[in-house]
Amino acid sequence: xxxxxxxxxxxxxxxxxxxxxxxxxxxxxxxxxxxxxxxxxxxxxxxxxxxxxxxxxxxxxxxxxxxxxxxxxxxxxxxxxxxxxxxxxxxxxxxxxxxxxxxxxxxxxxxxxxxxxxxxxxxxxxxxxxxxxxxxxxxxxxxxxxxxxxxxxxxxxxxxxxxxxxxxxxxxxxxxxxxxxxxxxxxxxxxxxxxxxxxxxxxxxxxxxxxxxxxxxxxxxxxxxxxxxxxxxxxxxxxxxxxxxxxxxxxxxxxxxxxxxxxxxxxxxxxxxxxxxxxxxxxxxxxxxxxxxxxxxxxxxxxxxxxxxxxxxxxxxxxxxxxxxxxxxxxxxxxxxxxxxxxxxxxxxxxxxxxxxxxxxxxxxxxxxxxxxxxxxxxxxxxxxxxxxxxxxxxxxxxxxxxxxxxxxxxxxxxxxxxxxx
Amino acid sequence: xxxxxxxxxxxxxxxxxxxxxxxxxxxxxxxxxxxxxxxxxxxxxxxxxxxxxxxxxxxxxxxxxxxxxxxxxxxxxxxxxxxxxxxxxxxxxxxxxxxxxxxxxxxxxxxxxxxxxxxxxxxxxxxxxxxxxxxxxxxxxxxxxxxxxxxxxxxxxxxxxxxxxxxxxxxxxxxxxxxxxxxxxxxxxxxxxxxxxxxxxxxxxxxxxxxxxxxxxxxxxxxxxxxxxxxxxxxxxxxxxxxxxxxxxxxxxxxxxxxxxxxxxxxxxxxxxxxxxxxxxxxxxxxxxxxxxxxxxxxxxxxxxxxxxxxxxxxxxxxxxxxxxxxxxxxxxxxxxxxxxxxxxxxxxxxxxxxxxxxxxxxxxxxxxxxxxxxxxxxxxxxxxxxxxxxxxxxxxxxxxxxxxxxxxxxxxxxxxxxxxx
Numbered sequence: 001x002x003x004x005x006x007x008x009x010x011x012x013x014x015x016x017x018x019x020x021x022x023x024x025x026x027x028x029x030x031x032x033x034x035x036x037x038x039x040x041x042x043x044x045x046x047x048x049x050x051x052x053x054x055x056x057x058x059x060x061x062x063x064x065x066x067x068x069x070x071x072x073x074x075x076x077x078x079x080x081x082x083x084x085x086x087x088x089x090x091x092x093x094x095x096x097x098x099x100x101x102x103x104x105x106x107x108x109x110x111x112x113x114x115x116x117x118x119x120x121x122x123x124x125x126x127x128x129x130x131x132x133x134x135x136x137x138x139x140x141x142x143x144x145x146x147x148x149x150x151x152x153x154x155x156x157x158x159x160x161x162x163x164x165x166x167x168x169x170x171x172x173x174x175x176x177x178x179x180x181x182x183x184x185x186x187x188x189x190x191x192x193x194x195x196x197x198x199x200x201x202x203x204x205x206x207x208x209x210x211x212x213x214x215x216x217x218x219x220x221x222x223x224x225x226x227x228x229x230x231x232x233x234x235x236x237x238x239x240x241x242x243x244x245x246x247x248x249x250x251x252x253x254x255x256x257x258x259x260x261x262x263x264x265x266x267x268x269x270x271x272x273x274x275x276x277x278x279x280x281x282x283x284x285x286x287x288x289x290x291x292x293x294x295x296x297x298x299x300x301x302x303x304x305x306x307x308x309x310x311x312x313x314x315x316x317x318x319x320x321x322x323x324x325x326x327x328x329x330x331x332x333x334x335x336x337x338x339x340x341x342x343x344x345x346x347x348x349x350x351x352x353x354x355x356x357x358x359x360x361x362x363x364x365x366x367x368x369x370x371x372x373x374x375x376x377x378x379x380x381x382x383x384x385x386x387x388x389x390x391x392x393x394x395x396x397x398x399x400x401x402x403x404x405x406x407x408x409x410x411x412x413x414x415x416x417x418x419x420x421x422x
Numbered sequence: 423x424x425x426x427x428x429x430x431x432x433x434x435x436x437x438x439x440x441x442x443x444x445x446x447x448x449x450x451x452x453x454x455x456x457x458x459x460x461x462x463x464x465x466x467x468x469x470x471x472x473x474x475x476x477x478x479x480x481x482x483x484x485x486x487x488x489x490x491x492x493x494x495x496x497x498x499x500x501x502x503x504x505x506x507x508x509x510x511x512x513x514x515x516x517x518x519x520x521x522x523x524x525x526x527x528x529x530x531x532x533x534x535x536x537x538x539x540x541x542x543x544x545x546x547x548x549x550x551x552x553x554x555x556x557x558x559x560x561x562x563x564x565x566x567x568x569x570x571x572x573x574x575x576x577x578x579x580x581x582x583x584x585x586x587x588x589x590x591x592x593x594x595x596x597x598x599x600x601x602x603x604x605x606x607x608x609x610x611x612x613x614x615x616x617x618x619x620x621x622x623x624x625x626x627x628x629x630x631x632x633x634x635x636x637x638x639x640x641x642x643x644x645x646x647x648x649x650x651x652x653x654x655x656x657x658x659x660x661x662x663x664x665x666x667x668x669x670x671x672x673x674x675x676x677x678x679x680x681x682x683x684x685x686x687x688x689x690x691x692x693x694x695x696x697x698x699x700x701x702x703x704x705x706x707x708x709x710x711x712x713x714x715x716x717x718x719x720x721x722x723x724x725x726x727x728x729x730x731x732x733x734x735x736x737x738x739x740x741x742x743x744x745x746x747x748x749x750x751x752x753x754x755x756x757x758x759x760x761x762x763x764x765x766x767x768x769x770x771x772x773x774x775x776x777x778x779x780x781x782x783x784x785x786x787x788x789x790x791x792x793x794x795x796x797x798x799x800x801x802x803x804x805x806x807x808x809x810x811x812x813x814x815x816x817x818x819x820x821x822x823x824x825x826x827x828x829x830x831x832x833x834x835x836x837x838x839x840x841x842x843x844x
Binding site: 021065067086101118134238 | 439443444445446447448465467470472473474475476477478479480481482483484485486487488489490493494495496497498500505506507508509510516517518519520521522523524525526527529530531533534535536537538539540542543544546548553554555556557558561563564565566567568569570571602603604605615630631632633634652653655656657658660661662663665666684737738739740742769771772773775781783784785
């Protein structure tokens, strides 16, 4: 078939999806076999073994194909003086759509994963309330719930880019973000039951893990969209995500969505927990710090092609990735193939939900030369994802939390995809 | 605390969610311990063992809590003359929200689950096309994809109600429905590449399983929202769902979303496959049949309380369930606690997406007496879920496919929940 000249929508090969891609093999004529894939297809393909013999029947609990079992989370260095601490990163480059399967959702623990029997677990609401209350798991199941798809991102995600680390994959650099449907009880319902006293301006939420991980949340957020989450993607929240219950603060840094939630204390001010003083604060070059940076920035990332992939031949590729914002909905994602000189609007591939991952896609014709792929998100409040230079100019690199800069992937002339800084 | 008189929104205990439920234990004063859950909580709860010792650290692939591992699919009778055939039903009564985890999504197989190596799998498009085409899995990954949350329901689901079977659970009676985010290539894109000839009015889709399961789809649907699905809830479609690819026909009976898709042939008329002639057709009492009943009906189901559950004490419960329609969005779900004499609007608990499961909820005060719980869905086209009597009057019980009647759960005065017919 003759080569097509595709309508370009931006420099270095970004094209319109109106075009036919002509990636497949064309049938070259009729063949002798009468099989489904033979004569009348024009391909005369062999019938594979799996089409000849019945396979195993229905099962009580489904599994992945052995051909996809290498899609695993990447677990970080385990420090023996800090047992159970560490993180596991989602394999973003192998995922599609917006939902992260629960087994591959990122995790970050401070004292490992407690094995909680829900029968022995309580959620206490106390402090500046009219009436302290203790809820069993069974109690909570009797309340009306809400269900929403939300992203969750660790504020340490993408910090490697501010540290200037070389190499890396979408997973190793950015794998501390995931997205799920969370179902739980609006915290406002439970706070209403306890009766919030006028002096209460914050809540202090504490987990039942051995770290007693605690975080403070302003009362305005606590009464807004925060929930006590009991289910994730339809099933009970898993141990690594806080079973039997976690706080969930939509759009805010992941650490504040306290897992294994066991206490909410209403207070006048923040509790000054370890993870809001020595950790998760943004220290500037002059050594002053922003203590609380709650909403995660407007951000996007190309997941394919991405770091350490190799393109085997020039031609058409699907450029795809994810975008999210802690402040609203993703309105627009632009993609550049020439390192930010020209940009084209990507197609939004699915639902555009508030504080949820949005998937984008745009076709790209790789001509075999060097290209620099970037994406840039804009949210419903008009926030635009900044360049790395802009982030560094704004807050330096003393702290590497809360980085939402544009990622640059270089495709070199051998097809290797590499994390670069431009 | 004194008993509350709740504002009723319909008969037999359906109440407004504006009320405080007062389910939890109230703190009764200060205690001696200084623990998180002790003195300052007013509860003096013992610190559990799991809060005292660090747990295991991050893992490459997450698992469920041992306390939820009994949530399994129910597998049907295996017929030795029909190897690999059968179904597995989702445990609807244990799920929440709208997404079904992939391991618990219902399945229905006709010759078991083939173990397909994607390297050896082809998708052929042929028949009435300008140019037959064969796509490898790698080819397809280069196309732009779409992602949408859709329900999938077997047309045999809920047939037990037309057969008048006694007893049963939400799972055993209605577990052949699930909901997931599906990601794939619009079939229209691939058909455009092949070039649909003017005479082509149907497609015949065939799977690579040993049953060569095939179904015919009118060209209008094929060019509308049908996709070749490669991903489910973010990860590659699993073997039980058609790995490496399946047809997905949103809103239509599940059988037509052909798994292990290997051929799409453009034809003048339907192919008259086994599963659209001897099976999946609706035979009326006069023995004439509707051959093609594609969109699934407007339907809802209370999943809790539901069949074979037991309510241990009178008081407030969350009545919750799922609703869906093959013809659009769910606009409204009503709930009755008195067998359909009075109805109240349930709250919609999450996103209301086109051809997707919608979750509803309403609080209910069980007074300890007999109650009959029902739900009734209305979709965006104004279709209202019918009673069982209306379905039977309309099309009899010779065929039990495509039943979307209202389910009645009786709560008797010992708290047992039973499938009944009213």
